[in-house]
Amino acid sequence: MSYVIAPRDERTQPVRVIPGYPQTPWRNPKQPLVKRAPTLSELTGPSNVSRRVQLLGGDVAGHGETQAIGQLLHLRVRVVDEDGAPVGGTVVEMWQANAAGRYIHPNDDDHAPVDEHFYGAARLVTDDTGSFLLRTVKPGAYPVPTKDGWWRPPHVHFSIFGRVWLSRLVTQMYFPGEPLNAQDRILNAVPDAAARERLVAKLVPPTGDPYNALVYEHQIVVRGRQATPAQP
Amino acid sequence: MIPSGEATIGPFFPRRYVDAGANDLTQLEGRKAKGEGIEIAGIVRQEDGTPLDNLVLEIWQADAQGIFGHPADPRFAQADAAFLGWGRAATSAQGEYRFRTIRPGAPEGRARHVNFMLMFSGLMRILKTTMYFPGEPANERDPVLAAVPAARRALLVAREEGPGKYRFDLRLRGEHETPFFDD
Numbered sequence: 243m244s245y246v247i248a249p250r251d252e253r254t255q256p257v258r259v260i261p262g263y264p265q266t267p268w269r270n271p272k273q274p275l276v277k278r279a280p281t282l283s284e285l286t287g288p289s290n291v292s293r294r295v296q297l298l299g300g301d302v303a304g305h306g307e308t309q310a311i312g313q314l315l316h317l318r319v320r321v322v323d324e325d326g327a328p329v330g331g332t333v334v335e336m337w338q339a340n341a342a343g344r345y346i347h348p349n350d351d352d353h354a355p356v357d358e359h360f361y362g363a364a365r366l367v368t369d370d371t372g373s374f375l376l377r378t379v380k381p382g383a384y385p386v387p388t389k390d391g392w393w394r395p396p397h398v399h400f401s402i403f404g405r406v407w408l409s410r411l412v413t414q415m416y417f418p419g420e421p422l423n424a425q426d427r428i429l430n431a432v433p434d435a436a437a438r439e440r441l442v443a444k445l446v447p448p449t450g451d452p453y454n455a456l457v458y459e460h461q462i463v464v465r466g467r468q469a470t471p472a473q474p
Numbered sequence: 475m476i477p478s479g480e481a482t483i484g485p486f487f488p489r490r491y492v493d494a495g496a497n498d499l500t501q502l503e504g505r506k507a508k509g510e511g512i513e514i515a516g517i518v519r520q521e522d523g524t525p526l527d528n529l530v531l532e533i534w535q536a537d538a539q540g541i542f543g544h545p546a547d548p549r550f551a552q553a554d555a556a557f558l559g560w561g562r563a564a565t566s567a568q569g570e571y572r573f574r575t576i577r578p579g580a581p582e583g584r585a586r587h588v589n590f591m592l593m594f595s596g597l598m599r600i601l602k603t604t605m606y607f608p609g610e611p612a613n614e615r616d617p618v619l620a621a622v623p624a625a626r627r628a629l630l631v632a633r634e635e636g637p638g639k640y641r642f643d644l645r646l647r648g649e650h651e652t653p654f655f656d657d
């Protein structure tokens with residue numbers, strides 16, 4: 243099975259240095275990035291990361307006495323490649339703030355309260371259809387410590403391995419209809435409006451199943467497609 | 475379909491995602507990988523030279539025979555089953571990372587090398603680079619190293635600090651900036 247990774251349309255990817263995001267000018271290369279033709283080394287990748295890291299499951303909302311505070315959500319996420327083929331069996335890591343906008347992390351010393359029932363980290367493996375289900379609460383918005391009025395809108399982080407080294411993806415998912423989406427410096431670093439829109443999940447109209455959670459659907463596309471078989 | 479937009483890992487990547495032992499590739503599920511154990515360590519700095527705390531690094535490499543543990547490698551059936559080829563580390567408050575791994579064999583058409591990825595707050599995209607070993611004649615013929623402007627190639631070659639101990643410092647921007655690849 244051979245896999246092809248083609249260059250991406252730059253307008254669908256974020257700019258690297260963002261005005262108003264103070265760390266970006268210090269950390270992104272000044273020299274031109276080096277173009278290379280991918281070899282086997284970049285067109286292979288770890289195929290069984292769960293042998294090295296501990297899976298944590300996809301339910302981070304808790305139950306009963308230990309249920310997290312916040313709007314209960316089911317996120318139905320599907321990972322596909324550029325052919326639209328499901329990427330099953332790949333490790334996904336998700337992390338997010340609690341309903342008040344607070345991360346459980348030593349670097350988050352924000353004002354917002356900790357919810358002792360919410361850690362906000364799921365790690366699981368996609369099924370054969372490339373899908374996974376997260377049961378969580380809606381993350382809160384939070385101010386970025388730039389002191390100039392930048393708030394991150396509610397969002398969920400994803401880290402996905404995909405099939406090969408160059409399909410590794412770190413991305414964020416947003417919620418529809420959030421007024422802060424329009425001014426977020428990270429979401430709007432992607433120049434193409436349609437590409438930004440694809441980072442926003444879709445609310446599934448409630449049907450009563452589940453009766454107590456809002457359901458969102460989201461699709462994540464990792465790089466790569468099957469090589470066209472050579473014609474005899 | 476169009477690949478999703480990347481985003482920064484941000485400042486709050488959960489600490490528990492850098493699992494204990496995830497930076498040790500020399501064993502897997504209690505089995506020892508074949509080959510010579512080596513250590514790769516270094517410091518990651520930003521433009522002003524400040525070491526970066528809690529930056530996440532991942533590596534991917536071939537096993538001791540130069541085989542990648544992935545079905546696309548034609549020799550996959552002979553790959554070392556006790557070698558995953560992947561590891562993760564995070565930098566300390568002093569900006570230091572450390573991997574224990576196996577000296578990779580040279581894959582077909584390549585010099586022996588280790589692929590690196592860097593993820594961090596302020597990096598909107600994963601930074602990718604490749605580390606080479608000093609004193610390898612095959613470095614001269616490696617197509618990926620050859621893609622790097624000649625004056626910058628030495629920045630991708632680790633320094634040997636002792637038997638099996640390599641130092642590979644990374645500079646994200648500025649003086650001696652590490653060459654990164656645009657894939």
